[in-house]
Amino acid sequence: MIRMLSWAYLVLAYAFIFLPVAVLVAFSFQNGRLPVPPFKGVTLDWYGKVLGNDDLTAALLNSFLVAVVSSLVALILGFLAAHALARVRLPGSALMRGVLIAPMTVSTLIIALGLLNLFTLTGVRLSLWATGIGHVVINLPLCFAIPYAAMGDHQRNAERAARDLGAPEWKVLTLISAPMLAAPLAAAFFLSVTFSWDEFIIAFLLTRFDVTLPVEIWSMLKSGLSPATNAVGSLVFLVSVTLVILLELTVFRKRP
Amino acid sequence: MSLAAKDSRQAWGLLAPALVWTAAFFVLPFLGMVALSFANMEGRDIVRGFDPGNYARIFTDTVMLGALRNSLEITVVVTVISVVLAYPLAAIIAFRVPARWQRLALMMAVLPFWTSYVVRSYSWLLVLGQNGVVNKALLGLGLIAEPLQIASTRTATVIGFVHFFVMLLTLTIYANLIQLSPNYARAAQDLGASRWQTFAHVILPLTLPGVVTGAFLTFVLSIGDYITPQILGGNTELTLPQLIMLQLGRSGNFPLASALSVVLMAVVTLAYFASSRWLRLDRV
Numbered sequence: 433m434i435r436m437l438s439w440a441y442l443v444l445a446y447a448f449i450f451l452p453v454a455v456l457v458a459f460s461f462q463n464g465r466l467p468v469p470p471f472k473g474v475t476l477d478w479y480g481k482v483l484g485n486d487d488l489t490a491a492l493l494n495s496f497l498v499a500v501v502s503s504l505v506a507l508i509l510g511f512l513a514a515h516a517l518a519r520v521r522l523p524g525s526a527l528m529r530g531v532l533i534a535p536m537t538v539s540t541l542i543i544a545l546g547l548l549n550l551f552t553l554t555g556v557r558l559s560l561w562a563t564g565i566g567h568v569v570i571n572l573p574l575c576f577a578i579p580y581a582a583m584g585d586h587q588r589n590a591e592r593a594a595r596d597l598g599a600p601e602w603k604v605l606t607l608i609s610a611p612m613l614a615a616p617l618a619a620a621f622f623l624s625v626t627f628s629w630d631e632f633i634i635a636f637l638l639t640r641f642d643v644t645l646p647v648e649i650w651s652m653l654k655s656g657l658s659p660a661t662n663a664v665g666s667l668v669f670l671v672s673v674t675l676v677i678l679l680e681l682t683v684f685r686k687r688p
Numbered sequence: 689m690s691l692a693a694k695d696s697r698q699a700w701g702l703l704a705p706a707l708v709w710t711a712a713f714f715v716l717p718f719l720g721m722v723a724l725s726f727a728n729m730e731g732r733d734i735v736r737g738f739d740p741g742n743y744a745r746i747f748t749d750t751v752m753l754g755a756l757r758n759s760l761e762i763t764v765v766v767t768v769i770s771v772v773l774a775y776p777l778a779a780i781i782a783f784r785v786p787a788r789w790q791r792l793a794l795m796m797a798v799l800p801f802w803t804s805y806v807v808r809s810y811s812w813l814l815v816l817g818q819n820g821v822v823n824k825a826l827l828g829l830g831l832i833a834e835p836l837q838i839a840s841t842r843t844a845t846v847i848g849f850v851h852f853f854v855m856l857l858t859l860t861i862y863a864n865l866i867q868l869s870p871n872y873a874r875a876a877q878d879l880g881a882s883r884w885q886t887f888a889h890v891i892l893p894l895t896l897p898g899v900v901t902g903a904f905l906t907f908v909l910s911i912g913d914y915i916t917p918q919i920l921g922g923n924t925e926l927t928l929p930q931l932i933m934l935q936l937g938r939s940g941n942f943p944l945a946s947a948l949s950v951v952l953m954a955v956v957t958l959a960y961f962a963s964s965r966w967l968r969l970d971r972v
Contacts, residue, residue: 438780445777446796449855452811453800455821459814467814469824513706520699532706535714537960539912541929542949546717549724549942569713572706601698630805632915637936646806653810653919657817665807672802680795 453669460662467659478663488664491648494560495629498644502567503575503624509568510575511617515609518583519591529580536573543569544634551638560642566634571624578623582616622679626672725947734942742947752931756951759928762842763911766849767903773850774857775899781858782865794862798855805852809919812848813839816920840922848920849910857902864898865891900966907959912952928952 459467463475482488513532517525535543547566551558590612594604610617635644643651645668652661725742728735746752777797785793800808815821816838823835838844872894876886910916914929921927926934928948935945960967 435784438776438784441776442780442784445773445854448851449797449800451821452808452815452851453803455814456803456807456811466819468817468819469821509706509709512702516699516702520695522696522699522703528703528707531710531715535710537908537956538714538718539908539929539952539956541912541914541932542718542721542953543714545932545936545945545949546721547713548936549720549946550713550717553720565713568709572710576706632806646804649804649806649810653806657814661807661810662814665803665810668807669800669803673799676795676802 456662457666457669460659460666462659462662465658467657467662478659479667482660482663482667488645488648491643491645494642495645498560498564498567498635499625499628502564502628503571503621505564506568506571506575506624507617507621510572510577510620511579511610511613512605514576514580514583515605518580519588532576533573535569536577540566540570540631541633544637547634548637558638558640560639560644562638563635563644566638567624567628567631570631570634571627574623574627575620578616578620579613582613587612721946722950724943725950727943727946729939729941729943732940742944743951745944746947746951751926752948755926755928755931756955758842758925759911759952760955762845762849762917762927763907766846766853766910767906769846769850770853770857770906771899771903774854774902775861777854778858778861778865782862790866794859797858800851801855806915806919808852809848809916812844812851812920816844816847839920840924842921842925845917845921845927848916849913852916853906853910857899857906860898860902860905861895864895868894897966900963904959904963904967908956911955 458471460478461474461476462471462478463473510532516522517529522528544566547562547569548558550556551562556562587609591604591608594608595601599607630646631644632646632650636647636650639647649661649664652658652664723736724734726738726740728737728739728741746756781790781793781797803811813820817823818835818837818839820839822838823832826832827835838847868891872890873886876890877883881889912929914933917927917930918933921930923930928951932945932948932952935941935948
């Protein structure tokens with residue numbers, strides 16, 4: 433009985449989880465003007481329209497650029513800080529860990545508003561770079577915490593050995609620490625890319641013209657429901673899922 | 689220079705970039721925002737000063753109090769429903785699904801996570817709208833005569849949120865359940881505990897930190913979200929983030945928007961202290 437109920441619950445839960453995505457993808461093929469029932473037959477026109485839309489492809493490139501660059505910056509800053517705090521006992525190190533993690537517990541809207549004030553006051557022009565600064569802020573906690581949690585005695589000993597043999601600190605970092613932490617560093621990087629890629633409010637408030645994909649999709653929504661929006665959403669979904677499967681099969685394979 | 693002093697100088701050097709970045713682009717703007725929340729608007733100009741008028745307005749104006757109440761109600765309802773739905777799902781995946789399929793089952797459970805956040809809310813609009821899938825299905829089956837008004841109501845916002853956070857919580861709760869040694873449950877049952885007693889007195893307390901951590905994240909992320917209530921809830925019952933964005937857009941009232949953000953921040957801080965006993969943010 434409990435067994436039956438469990439499987440029934442599992443099926444219902446998956447149905448709930450998949451319902452919106454299934455509807456999204458199905459009606460991206462709608463041969464009509466509205467992505468709602470009745471289904472009027474299959475067409476690929478909307479995909480053609482979307483792929484031929486220059487604003488969308490520009491937004492896609494902007495999103496990709498800001499995601500990769502801001503994640504790299506966050507990863508380097510986070511990794512160096514984690515390395516320092518894991519190695520040397522500094523006065524106030526608990527406080528510094530707290531400060532570095534803090535942006536994680538603050539709504540992105542507040543971070544965005546604070547930066548908007550700062551940039552307006554100091555006359556920094558709102559642009560993709562301003563958005564990138566904000567994305568480093570939201571991803572730094574993650575890029576610090578994940579490598580920090582992964583640093584153990586095993587690694588400290590290897591680093592110490594390298595230093596005893598005369599390696600300068602930058603060599604210890606690039607030849608010992610980073611390769612030993614390859615998996616957590618990759619995990620932190622890809623999580624950051626995902627968050628930045630999908631982030632809306634910072635990109636919306638801090639960019640004027642070179643907008644990112646979520647902001648471009650947002651402005652598509654203003655003109656009402658359209659299968660074109662479904663097509664964009666389905667494409668994003670397809671690309672992300674492919675990427676996740678590739679990562680699962682390569683980088684994260686060894687993880688239990 | 690001694691070795692220890694050299695070490696610590698080097699450590700400061702490695703720490704500095706991250707600390708400076710966080711100070712310049714997080715701490716400083718936040719303090720600036722708090723300062724701005726005590727400023728005033730005269731026409732289109734911001735007049736700085738120390739005037740608690742914005743806060744007085746927030747706690748007396750019915751629209752603003754209403755937004756605060758809407759946000760709190762929606763967030764609490766979403767957090768409770770999401771935990772209640774996600775826990776059994778995580779438990780079934782952890783204990784019923786064969787071990788070799790668990791990773792796949794988990795990946796499937798969070799698959800829609802990989803659509804864009806904006807698109808996910810939009811998809812629910814297609815499901816819940818006036819001409820949406822749900823209404824067309826119910827009308828077709830003859831269960832209702834008129835389409836239900838779900839989109840542009842609080843219900844739609846809650847459904848959209850619950851969908852997202854069930855995925856997130858299933859992950860965090862599963863991670864907790866799978867770490868539990870089966871010996872705890874075995875010991876309880878050897879000592880004569882029923883299935884229910886084993887769950888209520890052994891499994892649940894052991895997984896409480898994970899549940900509370902996930903619930904706290906749900907609270908923080910949903911109370912600060914603008915997209916979901918804006919797309920699904922519409923403009924009838926505003927939430928705090930919607931009100932903040934209205935202040936920024938329509939009237940350019942940065943001081944009031946800042947004050948509202950400080951209130952939002954205060955609510956999150958209260959939630960943090962309420963749950964800090966069980967929180968394990970470092971283990972997310």
